[in-house]
Amino acid sequence: MAEAAGVSRPLVYRYFPGGKQQLYEAALRSAAEELEHCFAEPPDGPLTRRLSNALDRYLAFVDQHDAGFSALLQGGSVVETSRTTAIVDGVRRAAAEHILSHLGTQEPPGDRLRLTVRMWITAVEAASLIWLDEEKEPPLDELRDWLVEQFVACLVATAARDEQTAAAVRAALPLESADGPMGSLARRVLPVVSDAAHLL
Numbered sequence: 778m779a780e781a782a783g784v785s786r787p788l789v790y791r792y793f794p795g796g797k798q799q800l801y802e803a804a805l806r807s808a809a810e811e812l813e814h815c816f817a818e819p820p821d822g823p824l825t826r827r828l829s830n831a832l833d834r835y836l837a838f839v840d841q842h843d844a845g846f847s848a849l850l851q852g853g854s855v856v857e858t859s860r861t862t863a864i865v866d867g868v869r870r871a872a873a874e875h876i877l878s879h880l881g882t883q884e885p886p887g888d889r890l891r892l893t894v895r896m897w898i899t900a901v902e903a904a905s906l907i908w909l910d911e912e913k914e915p916p917l918d919e920l921r922d923w924l925v926e927q928f929v930a931c932l933v934a935t936a937a938r939d940e941q942t943a944a945a946v947r948a949a950l951p952l953e954s955a956d957g958p959m960g961s962l963a964r965r966v967l968p969v970v971s972d973a974a975h976l977l
Contacts, residue, residue: 816875824949825958880945889939
C-alpha cells in the first residue's frame with residue numbers, strides 16, 4: 778500500500794501509527810464523505826429527476842472505485858470494528874436523510890416512510906454489488922432508471938398503508954411529466970395489473 782502511494786513504510790507508520798487498520802479507516806472516512814454528498818441535490822424539479830441525479834453520482838463512484846466499494850460494504854483483509862461499522866452506517870443514514878428531505882413531508886418522517894427509504898438504500902447497495910459481480914451489466918443508465926422505478930414502486934406500496942407517504946406521493950406527482958420515469962413506469966405497469974382486475 779505504501780509503495781502504491783509512492784511513500785516509504787516508515788512515513789506511513791509515522792502518520793498512521795495504528796498501521797493498516799488506521800490507514801483503512803482513514804480511507805474509509807474519505808470515501809464515506811464522498812458518498813454522503815452523492816445524495817445532496819437542490820430541492821427543485823421532479824422527485825425522480827433528483828433521484829436520478831443522485832444515483833448518477835453514486836453509481837459513478839461505484840464504477841470508478843469498484844474494488845474499494847466492494848471492500849467498503851463486504852469487508853476486506855482489515856478487521857471490521859465498531860468504528861468502521863459506524864462509518865458505513867453513517868453513509869446510509871445521511872443518504873436516507875437526503876431522500877427524506879426530497880419528499881418534503883410537513884411532519885417528521887414516520888416509521889413506515891423511514892423504513893421504506895432505508896429499505897431502498899439497502900436495495901441500491903445490494904444492486905451495486907451485484908452489478909459489479911455481473912461484470913457491470915446492465916449499462917449504468919439502465920441500472921439507474923431501474924432503481925428509480927424501484928423507489929417509486931416501494932413508495933406507492935407504502936402509500937397504500939400510510940397516509941404520510943400517500944401525501945408525499947400526491948405532492949410529488951404534479952411535478953412529474955408523462956414522458957418521465959413515473960409516466961413510463963405507469964404505462965408499463967398498468968397493462969400488467971389490469972389482468973388482476975378480477976381480484977378487486
